[in-house]
Amino acid sequence: MRLKNIPGSRETIAASDLVIHEPEKLKGRWSGEFGRKGRLAIEIGMGKGKFLMGMAEKDPDTDYIGIEKYSSVLLRAIQKLQAAPRDNVRLIRMDAEYISDVFAPGEVDVIYLNFSDPWPKDRHAKRRLPSRQFLARYDAFLKEGGRIEFKTDNRELFDFAVEEVEESVFEIKSITYDLHADSVMNEGNIMTEYEERFSALGNPIYKYILERKKN
Ligand code: SAM
Numbered sequence: 001m002r003l004k005n006i007p008g009s010r011e012t013i014a015a016s017d018l019v020i021h022e023p024e025k026l027k028g029r030w031s032g033e034f035g036r037k038g039r040l041a042i043e044i045g046m047g048k049g050k051f052l053m054g055m056a057e058k059d060p061d062t063d064y065i066g067i068e069k070y071s072s073v074l075l076r077a078i079q080k081l082q083a084a085p086r087d088n089v090r091l092i093r094m095d096a097e098y099i100s101d102v103f104a105p106g107e108v109d110v111i112y113l114n115f116s117d118p119w120p121k122d123r124h125a126k127r128r129l130p131s132r133q134f135l136a137r138y139d140a141f142l143k144e145g146g147r148i149e150f151k152t153d154n155r156e157l158f159d160f161a162v163e164e165v166e167e168s169v170f171e172i173k174s175i176t177y178d179l180h181a182d183s184v185m186n187e188g189n190i191m192t193e194y195e196e197r198f199s200a201l202g203n204p205i206y207k208y209i210l211e212r213k214k215n
Contacts, residue, residue, distance in 0.1 A: 009075040016078050019091045020065075028104035034063040034088065041110040042067060042103075044096045044129055047193055049077030051114055054190035056089045062109070063088045069095050096129060103141035111138050113150040115194035118157045130161035135168035139212070151179060151207040153198040158206040170210040179205040 013019055020026060020033070031037045039062040046052045046066035056064040066089070068074045074093045081089060092102070116129040126133045130150050138148060148170065152158050165172055176182040179189065180199060185207060191199070199205055 006072045006075055009071040012075055012078065013071055013093060016091075018078055018081050018089070019074070019093060023092045023094065023102040027102055028107065030063070030065070030103070030107060033090065036063075038063050038088070039109045040065070040107060041112065042108055043112040043114065044099070045069070045113065045116050046077065046091075047073055047115075049080050049091070051112070051190050051192040051195075052077070053080060053084065053086065053089065055112075056086045057084075058188070058190065060086075060088055064090075066091045067096055067099070068093060096134070097127075100137050100140050105141055106143045107141050109143050109146050111142065111146075111148045113148065114192045115152050115154075115198075116150070116157070118154050120156070125160070128157065128160065130157075130164060132164045132167040135164060135170060135210075139169050142212070145211070147173070148210040149207065150210075151192075151195065151205055153194070153203040153205055155206065158208075162208065165208075165210060169212050171213045172208050173211050174207075174209040176207050177204060179207045185209075 014021070026033050030040055041055070041062050042065045043052045044067045046068050049066055052064050052066040066077060068077065068091070071093060074091060077091055081091070113129045119125065119127045125131055128134070142148070150161055162172070174185055176185045179186050195205055
């Protein structure tokens with residue numbers, strides 16, 4: 001998702017206290033930011049934030065951090081959050097490549113990847129958010145017993161993601177090739193913007209949930 005550059009978006013973001021401007025300084029201290037030792041969930045590539053805010057409303061005992069690379073997109077999420085403020089949500093503008101600088105070992109309970117950019121060229125595979133390189137980064141800060149949830153309508157990206165799990169410390173705990181027809185995995189599902197758009201076209205939604213392999 002890349003919106004047109006919106007004049008003033010960088011200034012609005014800089015002035016927003018919903019955005020964490022120096023997230024590296026909170027590494028290992030996120031519970032202090034939220035003022036409680038709650039569960040911590042992050043969504044990487046959250047777009048305009050529909051899923052993140054839906055989850056935060058449904059699950060007020062968990063703190064949610066949305067990470068988005070582009071200012072023009074983050075601006076939309078800020079506007080949404082300003083319209084319906086929530087204490088348990090914060091936003092970060094950053095490229096997830098540097099995510100290991102922001103979270104300490106064992107700090108995050110759940111990582112959500114929704115409709116991640118496919119980066120179709122082979123030489124860009126390591127930029128895909130469910131790649132083995134990113135799974136290794138997630139391993140560094142995911143709590144013992146934590147999980148990664150990924151959904152997409154892109155079959156090539158999903159098949160790639162499933163293969164990448166083999167090259168990681170994770171294993172697939174649940175998988176579906178038609179989320180909306182799977183009564184167990186679809187229970188409580190909050191749709192993202194892309195999910196609404198692509199399922200309305202009749203595309204099936206693929207999803208997996210990963211946990212660390214048990215020794
Ligand atoms: N998750 C939303 C949804 O399902 O509706 C948005 C999906 S959109 C296809 C992917 C989003 O991820 C875009 O907003 C993009 O800017 C963001 N993104 C892609 N790569 C990223 C990265 N390395 N770090 C942070 N955000 C990223």
